[in-house]
Amino acid sequence: MKGIPTVLITVSPEVSAQMRPPRAIYPKGFKIGNSLGKPGMRELQQAVLRDALTLLTENTRPGKIVTRDYPGYGEYHEPPRVKNLS
Amino acid sequence: MSFSRKCVPFTPFEGELAKSTVALVTAGGVHLKDQEPFNIADELGDLGYRIIPEDVDSSQLMVTHHHYDHSDADSDINVVFPIDVLRDLQAEGFIRGVAKKHVGYMGYTMQLKAMYEGTAREIANEIDKGSRADVVVLTGG
Numbered sequence: 001m002k003g004i005p006t007v008l009i010t011v012s013p014e015v016s017a018q019m020r021p022p023r024a025i026y027p028k029g030f031k032i033g034n035s036l037g038k039p040g041m042r043e044l045q046q047a048v049l050r051d052a053l054t055l056l057t058e059n060t061r062p063g064k065i066v067t068r069d070y071p072g073y074g075e076y077h078e079p080p081r082v083k084n085l086s
Numbered sequence: 087m088s089f090s091r092k093c094v095p096f097t098p099f100e101g102e103l104a105k106s107t108v109a110l111v112t113a114g115g116v117h118l119k120d121q122e123p124f125n126i127a128d129e130l131g132d133l134g135y136r137i138i139p140e141d142v143d144s145s146q147l148m149v150t151h152h153h154y155d156h157s158d159a160d161s162d163i164n165v166v167f168p169i170d171v172l173r174d175l176q177a178e179g180f181i182r183g184v185a186k187k188h189v190g191y192m193g194y195t196m197q198l199k200a201m202y203e204g205t206a207r208e209i210a211n212e213i214d215k216g217s218r219a220d221v222v223v224l225t226g227g
Contacts (some may be wrong), residue, residue, distance in 0.1 A: 003097035003182030006111075006212060008224040016226070022096040032154045035114070035225045036171065045171045050180060053103055056221055062094035081202070 002017045006066045007052045017037045020063035025052045028069050029076035037073055044072045101220055108175075109185035109219035110138075111209060113193025114159065114166035114227045115151025116122055118142065124192040131195030133205045135214035137212065138188040144170050153194040154227035185219035187212060193226055 008024035010016040011032050016024055027048050030037065037044040051068055062068065115124055117136035124132040138147070147163045149156040159166045167190065175181045189209050195201045213219055 004210075004219060004222055005097045005099040006222045006224055007204070008226075009220055012226065020094045021224070022094055033156055033227050034165050035227065036152065036165050036168050039158050039165055042164075042171065044166050045168055046174055049168050049171050049175060052223055053108065053181065053221070056099040057103065062096040064100050083220070 005054050009052050012080050022062050023055045023060050024065040026065050026067045028067050031077035105167045106220035107183040107185050108181050109217045109222045110188040112167045112190050112225045115192040116167040116190035117150050118162050119146050124154040132192045135189050135191035140184050140186045185217040187217035
């Protein structure tokens with residue numbers, strides 16, 4: 001068993017970073033419950049999923065979360081913070 | 087399957103997306119309407135998971151999770167479980183296919199050891215053995 005490559009889409013980057021995911025993308029400012037965008041925003045959802053999958057082909061640093069901007073989302077929500085983060 | 091606790095368990099991707107089959111694993115509490123809902127009454131969290139088949143009609147999916155606002159997912163499940171979006175990417179040739187199995191579980195637990203050593207491994211084995219997935223996309227809520 002050699003494992004299966006994964007990529008995480010997270011809207012809580014600080015929380016997710018604690019688990020040091022192999023690859024992860026943070027759509028900046030998306031609220032919890034909107035990992036891919038809002039309902040019916042199919043083109044935006046496609047863009048997020050394409051970008052997440054494309055991370056598999058890029059030279060990312062394991063454990064690092066890549067932030068991407070999607071202005072089409074139209075809102076900014078502050079992500080949850082981890083308490084006592086050093 | 088063994089998990090590393092100290093190192094990032096990084097598996098290189100050596101293929102091409104256009105030749106790859108993709109599975110979804112979500113912590114967003116997604117399951118079929120006719121599957122047993124997650125037990126939100128259990129204060130420690132439900133350690134179970136549900137298998138979602140490749141040919142699922144997304145209108146037959148729902149969310150049982152009480153630690154995030156899933157009202158948007160209730161109207162379009164793709165915001166946390168992008169199964170129709172994955173089909174779009176298959177249709178455009180960005181990926182080769184949609185895996186045979188996908189997984190929903192409730193990403194909230196006070197039983198971290200049991201989640202890490204039990205549920206997570208079971209999910210990994212389900213994907214490894216039965217899904218024919220080349221890669222996995224993980225989502226939260």
